[in-house]
Amino acid sequence: MKQLLLFFFSFIFFGNQVNGQSSSHSEKVISKAFTLGKTDEIRSAVLSETRILNIYLPQGYSADSATTYPVIYLLDGSANEDFIHVSGLVQFFNLTEMMPKSIVVGIANVDRKRDFTFPTTVAKDKEDFPTTGKSANFIKFLSKEAQPYIEKNYKTNASKTLIGQSLGGLLATEILFKEPGLFNNYLIISPSLWWDNESLLTQSSGLSKSFPGKKVKVYVAVGKEGKIMEEDAKKLSEVLKDLNHAQLKVDFAFFPEATHADVLHMALYKGFQLLNQKN
Incomplete structure (x- = not known):
């Protein structure tokens, strides 16, 4: 009986040692x-400041290759926004x-209210957002610094898309109206065209005068975001279509199941489909 008990406890002891060693080996992972x-x-x-560009390079990208990519x-x-x-x-x-296959350049924000808005005549906006109204500088940064930097340092071709x-x-709408040649494609989602009492919607004439000698595709989308946002987005698409420009293709999409917070992903999925249609 004593020999049987000794064998039993010896079995448990050595068995636990083996199991412990096995467990230890299994925890060695490469991270x-x-x-x-x-x-x-x-x-x-x-802009008199340092700006961060977050850059996604497609699979197979090589600086030594002759292959070039849309941007x-x-x-x-x-990184903590849409990139x-x-x-x-x-x-x-x-x-x-x-x-x-495309390169994505995410332009990190410093002060989006400053960079994305033109001067407003609305006193309340000036009071609430004192840094606003510097979009002209940001557009110049895009055209004179950001785009040339990317084109110099990465394998790019002539196709340039803007998402806003x-x-x-x-x-994005202001750039389209004032300097349409900066991009080939514009994906404009839930634009805040209410800014400055919707004054930007009256400035489409500048687009027809400065339209580049190449095809430009514009996609406007909005979710269920309230009467003003929805009507302004629809009006933007209609204003662009009314220009009846041979080199301008305009698409509009409404997403009644989406809100301002979650429309972007659905809208871009549809937008990428439309921009890449063969016809």
Whole structure:
């Protein structure tokens, strides 16, 4: 009996040792950082500050290759804003071959109210947002510094797309009206066209006068976001269509199931489909 008990306890002791060793070996894992893209910091002479560009490079990208890529410029492109999920959506469209492999440049914010708005005549806006009204400087930064930097340092082609939502959509509309040649494609989501009593909607004549000698595609989308936002977005699409310009293609989409907070992803999915239609 004593020998049997000794064998029993010896079995448990050595069995636990083996199990412990096995468990220890199984916990040895390799862990390394998951890299989605890269971050470049550029000094802006126009804005007198350093700006961060978050950059997604498509699979297979090589600086040594002759292959060039379209560039998608994303406003509100900070890492904790829209850069990660928009890059993921672009990666999905690349994976399914629904759009060409593209570089995404997320422009991180410093003061979006300052950068995305033109001067307002509304006293309450001036009081509530004292830094606003400097969009002209930001547009100059895009054209004179950000775009040239990307084109110099990355394998780009002539295709340039701008994505802007809310105040970013306001800025995208201003660029379209005033300097349409800066981009080939404009994805304007839930634009804050209420700014300055909707004055921007009266300035489309500048677009017809300065329209570039190339095709420009514009996609406007809005969710169930209240009468003003919805009507302004619809009016923008109608103003653009009324120009009846041979080189301007305009699409509009309404998402009644979405709000201002969650419309971006659904809107961009549809927008990427429309921009990349073969016909």
